[in-house]
Amino acid sequence: MGAATETFYSVIRRQGITRRCFHKFCGLTATSLGLGPLAASRIANALETKPRVPVIWMHGLECTCCSESFIRSAHPLVKDAVLSMISLDYDDTIMAAAGHQAEAILEETRAKHKGQYILAVEGNPPLNEGGMFCIDGGKPFVEKLKMMAEDAMAIIAWGACASWGCVQAAKPNPTQATPIDKVITNKPIIKVPGCPPIAEVMTGVVTFITTFGKLPELDRQGRPKMFYSQRIHDKCYRRPHFDAGQFVEEWDDEAARKGYCLYKMGCKGPTTYNACSTVRWNGGVSFPIQSGHGCIGCSEDGFWDKGSFYDRLTNIKQFGIEKNADQIGMAAAGAVGAAVAAHAAVTAAKRLANKRDDANQDH
Amino acid sequence: MMDAVAPASDARPDRAAIAADASGERAVGRSSVYVYEAPVRICHWVNAFSIIVLMGTGYLIGTPLPTVAGEASDNFVMGYIRFAHFSAGQVLAVFFLARILWTFVGNHHSRQIFYLPLHRRQFWKEVLHEIRWYAFLEREPKLYVGHNPLAQIAMFTGFTLFVAFMIVTGFALYSEGTGIDSWQHKLFGWVFAIWPNSQDVHTWHHLGMWALVVFVMVHIYTAIREDIMSRQSIISSMISGERQFRD
Numbered sequence: 001m002g003a004a005t006e007t008f009y010s011v012i013r014r015q016g017i018t019r020r021c022f023h024k025f026c027g028l029t030a031t032s033l034g035l036g037p038l039a040a041s042r043i044a045n046a047l048e049t050k051p052r053v054p055v056i057w058m059h060g061l062e063c064t065c066c067s068e069s070f071i072r073s074a075h076p077l078v079k080d081a082v083l084s085m086i087s088l089d090y091d092d093t094i095m096a097a098a099g100h101q102a103e104a105i106l107e108e109t110r111a112k113h114k115g116q117y118i119l120a121v122e123g124n125p126p127l128n129e130g131g132m133f134c135i136d137g138g139k140p141f142v143e144k145l146k147m148m149a150e151d152a153m154a155i156i157a158w159g160a161c162a163s164w165g166c167v168q169a170a171k172p173n174p175t176q177a178t179p180i181d182k183v184i185t186n187k188p189i190i191k192v193p194g195c196p197p198i199a200e201v202m203t204g205v206v207t208f209i210t211t212f213g214k215l216p217e218l219d220r221q222g223r224p225k226m227f228y229s230q231r232i233h234d235k236c237y238r239r240p241h242f243d244a245g246q247f248v249e250e251w252d253d254e255a256a257r258k259g260y261c262l263y264k265m266g267c268k269g270p271t272t273y274n275a276c277s278t279v280r281w282n283g284g285v286s287f288p289i290q291s292g293h294g295c296i297g298c299s300e301d302g303f304w305d306k307g308s309f310y311d312r313l314t315n316i317k318q319f320g321i322e323k324n325a326d327q328i329g330m331a332a333a334g335a336v337g338a339a340v341a342a343h344a345a346v347t348a349a350k351r352l353a354n355k356r357d358d359a360n361q362d363h
Numbered sequence: 364m365m366d367a368v369a370p371a372s373d374a375r376p377d378r379a380a381i382a383a384d385a386s387g388e389r390a391v392g393r394s395s396v397y398v399y400e401a402p403v404r405i406c407h408w409v410n411a412f413s414i415i416v417l418m419g420t421g422y423l424i425g426t427p428l429p430t431v432a433g434e435a436s437d438n439f440v441m442g443y444i445r446f447a448h449f450s451a452g453q454v455l456a457v458f459f460l461a462r463i464l465w466t467f468v469g470n471h472h473s474r475q476i477f478y479l480p481l482h483r484r485q486f487w488k489e490v491l492h493e494i495r496w497y498a499f500l501e502r503e504p505k506l507y508v509g510h511n512p513l514a515q516i517a518m519f520t521g522f523t524l525f526v527a528f529m530i531v532t533g534f535a536l537y538s539e540g541t542g543i544d545s546w547q548h549k550l551f552g553w554v555f556a557i558w559p560n561s562q563d564v565h566t567w568h569h570l571g572m573w574a575l576v577v578f579v580m581v582h583i584y585t586a587i588r589e590d591i592m593s594r595q596s597i598i599s600s601m602i603s604g605e606r607q608f609r610d
Contacts, residue, residue: 164559219543220552221559229543245431245440255430264427270539271562301559312425314566325566326425329573336577340584343497347588350499 005112009048011084022047052084053210054109054117056148057091060141061134061168061177062123066159067093069196073203074283081203085210089117092136103137106144110151118209119152121145123161125183126168126175133175142183154188154215155180156205160298163191163223170304181222188215191222193274195298200279201227223273232269232295235277238262256292266310267294274299395607396508398472399600406462407601410526413455414575417529420448421572425565449537456530472509476518486512504593508606514585521578525571532568536561 012022023044030039059067071078071094082088088095090105097105109117123141126133131140149155157180160166168177181189192205205224208216216224233239241247242261249255249264263270269277272295276287288295296309307315313324323331399407423444431438466474480486493513495501505511510518535554538547539561558564590597596607 220555225543231539234540240435243442243445244435244438245428245442245444246435246438247427247430249430260430268562271560271565297560297562300562303560306560306562313569314562316566325569325573326422329570329576332573333576333580336580340580344584344588346499347592351592 005051005054006087007048007051008084011052012047015084051116052087054089054113055086055120055206056089056106056109056117056152057093057120057122058141058145058148059093059136060121060123060125060145060161061175062159062161064093064122065196066122066161066202067091069194069199070158070202071199072282073199075200076203076207078199078203081206086118086206106148110148114151116153117151118154118156119148119187120156120158121162121180122158124165124169124177124179126177127183128174128176133177145180145183149184149187152187154190154209155184157181157189157191157193157222158202159197160193160195160303163193163299164301164303166195167304170302189222190215190218190224193223193228193299195303197299198227198275198279198281201275227275227279228273228299230273232272232274232277232289236269236289237277238289259292262289262292262294263312265294266308266312268297268300268303268309269295272297272300393607393609395596395605397604398470398508398606399604400465400469400473401604402461402465403469403473404601404604406458406465409458410455410462413451413458414526414579416447416451417455418572418576420444420451421568424448425569452530452533452537455526456534459526459530475509475515476523479516479519490516504589506593506595506608517578517581517585521575521582525574525578529568529571529575532564532571535564536568 009022013019017025023040026044026047027040029043030036033039073081076085089109090102092102095102123134125131125140125142125145127142131142134141136144157163161168161177162180165173165177165179168175169179181191190205192202194201201224204227205216208224208226216226219225219229221228233242236242238259238261241259242263246258246260247255247264248260248262251265261267267289269289276295277289280287280290294309297303297306300306307313307324311324313326315322315324316328424441427441427444431440463477466477489505489512492501492505493511496504497513509515531551532554534547535551538545538551541547543552554564555561558567586597589595594609596605596609600606
């Protein structure tokens, strides 16, 4: 791992493809894309000279569910992503090297590929007590993160942890776990939220960067537009039932069996930006709503702190009460209504008394 | 406040005041002032109607009606409720904007609900008087051509600020459906920079609705009460534009 800079050509040759076949592939690609006669040699040249993008994959406070998801990618297969498309130079969870050998790769990549490597971060650094809640290679993770971020081309923030903070940053967040973009502010950061993100979304982002040599277009929150610009709700196959007004009222009722909309069961689809309803999971087999359970909004900011997964409205915790907006609103409206009625009653009583006074004075 | 008037002082004399018939029965003379110009009144009633529709449909979007039977393609209950909500929201936004534009053209009363003269000592003094009046500590109300200072505070926060907040958060939520390339998202998408999880925007939009419910209750109650107790027209003024002083 990480010795000499590998090109795509050397990977192709290593997989047993002859030079003749390689040129056939380039010619066929140019022809099928309708490019000019010179394109074949340009494609060959690019594959022969373009180095594979080095990727450093680091793990902070996390549960490895992002890695677990990533290795299940079907389109492209994760083996193609890891072995052919990128040069995964460091990933302490799955790499062969260990100890000082492994740590040496970080220094080496930093020096050799300055400003060219992608730093993929799974999890986030806890900042409390000088970062002591996450020690990696004898150092606080936050120091390692800052060091590697310095010379990176861009950073991929994998999952809800790196993007938003996730469960370790849920209130009261004792370790002060902090999302990447609050720690590293001078590098482009691609947020790929989800707990975990969809496998194909992860490899899709990697494929985009290696294919086009640039970062995908990001939305206002720093997420790739191609996967996060629409809500689960917008592409949900149960949407017709929502528009019709057909809802599951409780678990295991007739409507649940008929596959009606899970809105009343607290489905967070209408407030969650992700590609689950289009890309789905496990190679496109299913996704939570298809399995009969509402979306819990795992790719959204602070989803652990928004009350129950089975309520539409967030609980508001203020002044020792814990109620949702409608309960607070109704109580306030009720109190004001009672106050208005009382005020009206006092007004009427006073007016009557004044009239009587006036009448008495007249006599 | 400058708007405070002694009844029948600078108001224009009413013809009826000098009319009398042969039997000596006199018409009651009442002074009236033209306060609310036609565009202000139109905006008031359109906004009032929109807000009622928005509250009803908004509540039903948050807490939908019971499930309807039949095929999904035969029904569009939620769709119609949402359509009514979005239409009323657009109408409210347009008339709110029109109302702001009218302040540049209209009389000085049309500007009253868009600012608070918090720096004036007189303003605070009269606010105190109004509070005492509502706490039954004053026997006689002060009369105002426009809003009394307490009413001005209520209108500025309860209507201008709350409705502006609802329009901004409303369009931001609407942009979630129209997409991030829509003009709604370009104009109002910054709301999600403040609350990255749109569930929070929903929560605030709900709270804003209840704040408006409270405002509407107080608004209607005080309008009726002052109409009776201050002996000046309040409710009919929003129809005719004239404010009458009945004493």
